[in-house]
Amino acid sequence: MTVSRVLRQRGDVSEATRKRVLEAAKTLGYVPNKIAGALASQRVNLVAVIIPSLSNMVFPEVMTGISEILEETPLQPVVGVTNYSPEREEKVLYEMLSWRPSGVIIAGLEHSDASHAMLENAGIPIVEIMDIDGQPVDAMVGISHRLAGQKMGKAIAMRGYKKIGFLGTKMPLDHRARKRFEGFTQALAKSGLEVSDQEFYSGGSALAKGREMTKAMLDRSPDLDFLYYSNDMIGAGGLLYLLEQGIGIPDQIGLAGFNGVELLAGLPRRLATMDACRLEIGRTAARIVAERCADDTLPGGQRVEMEPKIDLGDTLRPL
Amino acid sequence: MTVSRVLRQRGDVSEATRKRVLEAAKTLGYVPNKIAGALASQRVNLVAVIIPSLSNMVFPEVMTGISEILEETPLQPVVGVTNYSPEREEKVLYEMLSWRPSGVIIAGLEHSDASHAMLENAGIPIVEIMDIDGQPVDAMVGISHRLAGQKMGKAIAMRGYKKIGFLGTKMPLDHRARKRFEGFTQALAKSGLEVSDQEFYSGGSALAKGREMTKAMLDRSPDLDFLYYSNDMIGAGGLLYLLEQGIGIPDQIGLAGFNGVELLAGLPRRLATMDACRLEIGRTAARIVAERCADDTLPGGQRVEMEPKIDLGDTLRPL
DNA sequence: ATGAAAGCGCTAACAC
DNA sequence: GTGTTAGCGCTTTCAT
Numbered sequence: 256m257t258v259s260r261v262l263r264q265r266g267d268v269s270e271a272t273r274k275r276v277l278e279a280a281k282t283l284g285y286v287p288n289k290i291a292g293a294l295a296s297q298r299v300n301l302v303a304v305i306i307p308s309l310s311n312m313v314f315p316e317v318m319t320g321i322s323e324i325l326e327e328t329p330l331q332p333v334v335g336v337t338n339y340s341p342e343r344e345e346k347v348l349y350e351m352l353s354w355r356p357s358g359v360i361i362a363g364l365e366h367s368d369a370s371h372a373m374l375e376n377a378g379i380p381i382v383e384i385m386d387i388d389g390q391p392v393d394a395m396v397g398i399s400h401r402l403a404g405q406k407m408g409k410a411i412a413m414r415g416y417k418k419i420g421f422l423g424t425k426m427p428l429d430h431r432a433r434k435r436f437e438g439f440t441q442a443l444a445k446s447g448l449e450v451s452d453q454e455f456y457s458g459g460s461a462l463a464k465g466r467e468m469t470k471a472m473l474d475r476s477p478d479l480d481f482l483y484y485s486n487d488m489i490g491a492g493g494l495l496y497l498l499e500q501g502i503g504i505p506d507q508i509g510l511a512g513f514n515g516v517e518l519l520a521g522l523p524r525r526l527a528t529m530d531a532c533r534l535e536i537g538r539t540a541a542r543i544v545a546e547r548c549a550d551d552t553l554p555g556g557q558r559v560e561m562e563p564k565i566d567l568g569d570t571l572r573p574l
Numbered sequence: 575m576t577v578s579r580v581l582r583q584r585g586d587v588s589e590a591t592r593k594r595v596l597e598a599a600k601t602l603g604y605v606p607n608k609i610a611g612a613l614a615s616q617r618v619n620l621v622a623v624i625i626p627s628l629s630n631m632v633f634p635e636v637m638t639g640i641s642e643i644l645e646e647t648p649l650q651p652v653v654g655v656t657n658y659s660p661e662r663e664e665k666v667l668y669e670m671l672s673w674r675p676s677g678v679i680i681a682g683l684e685h686s687d688a689s690h691a692m693l694e695n696a697g698i699p700i701v702e703i704m705d706i707d708g709q710p711v712d713a714m715v716g717i718s719h720r721l722a723g724q725k726m727g728k729a730i731a732m733r734g735y736k737k738i739g740f741l742g743t744k745m746p747l748d749h750r751a752r753k754r755f756e757g758f759t760q761a762l763a764k765s766g767l768e769v770s771d772q773e774f775y776s777g778g779s780a781l782a783k784g785r786e787m788t789k790a791m792l793d794r795s796p797d798l799d800f801l802y803y804s805n806d807m808i809g810a811g812g813l814l815y816l817l818e819q820g821i822g823i824p825d826q827i828g829l830a831g832f833n834g835v836e837l838l839a840g841l842p843r844r845l846a847t848m849d850a851c852r853l854e855i856g857r858t859a860a861r862i863v864a865e866r867c868a869d870d871t872l873p874g875g876q877r878v879e880m881e882p883k884i885d886l887g888d889t890l891r892p893l
Numbered sequence: 894a895t896g897a898a899a900g901c902g903c904t905a906a907c908a909c
Numbered sequence: 910g911t912g913t914t915a916g917c918g919c920t921t922t923c924a925t
Contacts, residue, residue, distance in 0.1 A: 259904060260911090267910055284695050289672040290613045291902030294917045298904095299609070309634040318628055322655065331669060333652055336641065350650060353608040376603050462840025492840040499842055521781025521811040523818055578920065579895090586894060610918030613901045617920095 293355070300329045302544055303351035305361040307339045307429075311461075311488070312516045313533055314362070317384065320537020321360060328545045330357060339428045341367045348373055358382070358544035364389035365430050380547040380555060382540040385531075386431050387560050396539045396559035403529050403563040404435035407483065407511055408442025410527075410565060414572050416481035416509050418451045419443065422468045422493065423485030425455035432485050435513065439483065452476040456489070465492020480508055487512035487519055490526050494570065498523060510570040525568035532561035612674070619648045621863055622670035624680040626658045626748075630780075630807070631835045632852055633681070636703065639856020640679060647864045649676060658747045660686045667692055677701070677863035683708035684749050699866040699874060701859040704850075705750050706879050715858045715878035722848050722882040723754035726802065726830055727761025729846075729884060733891050735800035735828050737770045738762065741787050741812065742804030744774035751804050754832065758802065771795040775808070784811020799827055806831035806838055809845050813889065817842060829889035844887035851880040 260268050268276075279285075293299045304321060306314040321332050333356065335347035345367050351359070352373055358380040364387075366374065374381050374392040381393040388401050411419065421439070426432055443449055454472050456464045465484065469492065473479065484490035490512025494504070502508055504524060512519075515530035539559050547553045579587050587595075598604075612618045623640060625633040640651050652675065654666035664686050670678070671692055677699040683706075685693065693700050693711045700712040707720050730738065740758070745751055762768055773791050775783045784803065788811065792798065803809035809831025813823070821827055823843060831838075834849035858878050866872045 269910060272911080284691060286668065286672050286692065288613075288674060288902055290609055290618070290674060291917090292904070294607075294609045294613050294919085295902075295904040297917070309628060309637055310631075312629075315628040315634070318655075336637075349605065353605050355607060355609060372603060373605070460836040460839040462837050464840070466840045488837075495840065495842055517779040518781050518807075520779040521783070521785045521814065523814055578918095588894060591894080607918055610901090611920070613903085614918075614920040616901065 297355075299355050299357060300331055301333050301354060301356040302330050302541070303348075303354075303356040303359045303361075304332045304334045305337060305344065305347055305351070305359065306334065307337050307362055309334075309336055311486070312518065313514060313531065316533040317362075317537040320534040320539075321541040324538050324541035324545060328549070330541075330545055330548060332360075332541075339426060341370070341428070345370045345373075352377055357548045360384055360540045360544060362386075363430060364391060364395065380544050382543050382557075384536050384540045386434070387558065388434050391556075391558070393555045394540075394543050394557040394559075396536055396543070396557070396561070398532055398536075398561045398563040399438075400431045400434040401438035401441075403513070403531070404438025404440075405442040406438075406563065406565055407435075407513070407529060408439040409445075410567075410571065411481055411483065411509065411511065412443060412446035412448055414509065414574060416572075417448065418476070418479045419448060419481045419483060420472050420476060420479045421450045421453040421483050421485075422465070422472065422489055423453070423455055425457040435485065451479060461486065461488035462492040462495075465489030465494075466496040467492075469493035469496045482508060482510050484510070484512045487514045487516045487526060487528050490528070491519060491522055494522060494524060494526050505570045505572040509572060511568075515566060519568075524570060525566075527568035527571045528566050530564045530566060532563065535561055616674075618674050618676055619650055620652050620673060620675040621649050621860070622667075622673075622675040622678045622680075623651045623653045624656060624663065624666055624670070624678065625653065626656050626681055628653075628655055630805070631837070632833060632850065635852040636681075636856040639853040639858075640860040643857050643860035643864060647868070649860075649864055649867060651679075651860075658745060660689070660747070664689045664692075671696055676867045679703055679859045679863060681705075682749060683710060683714065699863050701862050701876075703855050703859045705753070706877065707753050710875075710877070712874045713859075713862050713876040713878075715855055715862065715876070715880070717851055717855075717880045717882040718757075719750045719753040720757035720760075722832070722850070723757025723759075724761040725757075725882065725884055726754075726832070726848060727758040728764075729886075729890065730800055730802070730828065730830065731762055731765035731767055733828065733893060735891075736767065737795070737798045738767060738800045738802060739791050739795060739798045740769045740772040740802050740804075741784070741791065741808060742772070742774055744776040754804065770798060780805065780807035781811040781814075784808030784813075785815040786811075788812035788815045801827060801829050803829070803831040806833045806835045806845060806847050809847070810838060810841055813841060813843060813845050824889045824891040828891060830887075834885060838887075843889060844885075846887035846890045847885050849883045849885060851882065854880055 337344040348370050360382045362385050364383050383391045383395045385397040387397045388399050454468045511527040513529050515528050519526050543557050656663040667689050679701045681704050683702050702710045702714045704716040706716045707718050773787045830846040832848050834847050838845050862876050
């Protein structure tokens with residue numbers, strides 16, 4: 256009836272009745288039932304955001320970018336967390352799709368067959384984020400992690416480091432970390448270098464792990480002159496450890512991490528790192544979804560590649 | 575029809591037809607429409623989780639606890655973020671309630687009148703988390719931040735520190751930080767002490783801010799012998815700064831933070847802190863919601879107080 | 894064990 | 910400008 260019209264502020268309603276309705280709604284504590292509304296209108300202003308984790312700075316920052324943009328639209332983000340498990344991703348995706356959201360923003364390009372099928376058939380804008388080394392279902396926005404690894408590998412080789420150690424997460428399912436590593440070794444190979452030692456961890460405080468792993472690796476391979484960490488948090492742990500040991504940075508040993516987490520700003524020495532453009536990725540993905548929801552004649556398949564910028568910090572020797 | 579029965583695996587369905595239905599569903603790529611289901615059944619397996627922020631370790635950990643418990647139930651968490659703004663909280667709450675969730679888990683005890691009214695009238699289990707210094711709408715689980723502040727104040731006074739500085743967030747809306755501060759000054763007062771200097775920040779990298787603020791404060795008040803930080807991140811920044819300056823910790827200056835973030839484990843010195851029981855709070859809140867959803871004859875009004883445990887670390891002098 | 898029918902609380906399209 | 914009506918795609922209840 257008319258009530259619906261005023262609550263949705265559309266159509267022509269006289270000022271008088273609108274006032275009456277609004278007042279009645281307030282005194283009755285009326286909260287519209289979106290379920291019924293959505294069913295009737297075949298419209299749900301929810302955007303499913305599916306990410307692997309909330310506990311490492313990176314995805315919260317992506318979320319910030321997404322929320323920021325969606326705030327100016329009728330759309331609302333709903334997050335689902337997969338813990339880097341394809342099975343959970345499948346389940347979460349299924350759950351979310353069954354609410355018929357207006358769009359999906361999902362981290363990564365690799366999904367199980369079933370997830371892939373769901374995304375293909377959803378009939379809504381799908382934006383795969385973070386990574387662009389692969390084939391998207393629809394739109395994608397991110398950086399090339401392979402390139403990011405290459406850039407860092409090249410920067411290290413150019414600076415004359417020779418004996419390089421790699422420290423990372425033991426995450427066969429973190430495809431982006433894997434691609435970075437691949438790019439990294441590739442770039443080293445071009446300069447005739449290779450990774451001399453490596454160590455992987457899982458779980459626990461990243462800062463503490465970085466410290467332990469660094470100690471373990473240097474005890475084992477004291478001749479290393481560079482340590483490349485797969486994320487800034489373990490890199491920070493390593494940095495603190497080396498500083499304590501009085502090891503010369505960046506001459507005796509150089510260091511680099513990945514991510515550009517703002518945490519680093521407070522460290523005694525600025526760790527070299529590479530910005531993953533997380534905020535901008537979130538914003539761009541949200542913008543794509545918002546635009547395509549607003550105008551469904553728009554074509555899909557957008558591909559936005561961001562440029563991962565290297566931040567030299569103080570832990571690489573000068574050229 | 576029958577299809578509904580097999581998909582929901584209830585009622586008596588012959589094995590033969592079940593097979594047929596399942597097969598058909600798979601080949602058609604059928605995803606049930608939860609909207610229609612929810613409307614018809616008046617049941618929505620969603621739990622609204624409303625928190626102020628995702629970017630400081632603390633709420634992700636609460637989320638972990640919640641997810642962990644809900645995973646074993648049909649319930650699913652849906653998070654909304656308020657950025658410590660009562661207006662946004664109101665909006666987020668309204669949005670979420672209009673989806674008729676099965677329960678609400680919301681951070682804090684202070685809400686706008688409108689939010690309060692919505693919570694009271696929602697007719698579903700409401701669990702207010704983190705804080706127990708106040709009057710809950712329904713259930714609450716958390717710690718007493720006032721007590722946490724008091725405990726730390728007492729510990730400091732007992733150890734003979736006299737000139738105490740406080741460094742915290744400039745967050746008039748972070749009621750928990752405020753209550754901790756109140757408890758803290760109260761405990762100091764009991765020993766005839768007071769906060770000699772204080773400084774507040776907002777925004778930016780907490781680690782860097784901790785460093786800057788510590789420098790600023792010590793430049794201004796060089797005679798301070800204790801610094802109490804409202805969170806571990808700025809505390810860690812301060813610790814790193816003091817260590818660099820070669821200041822004797824904990825003798826010349828003692829330090830303490832708040833939260834027990836696992837980050838600390840990797841620092842060169844263990845910052846004294848106080849555990850806020852975040853994981854356990856998330857778990858308990860989820861358990862309450864799950865139980866009450868499963869059996870709606872259960873009474874409400876649960877009150878669970880956790881014990882904030884002090885962790886002496888290495889930055890308080892011994893008794 | 895299966896089918897039929899009546900809603901759930903809205904929106905959309907159409908009368909008035 | 911306002912009221913009326915017919916669904917939206919399920920679940921539920923009641924027949925068969």
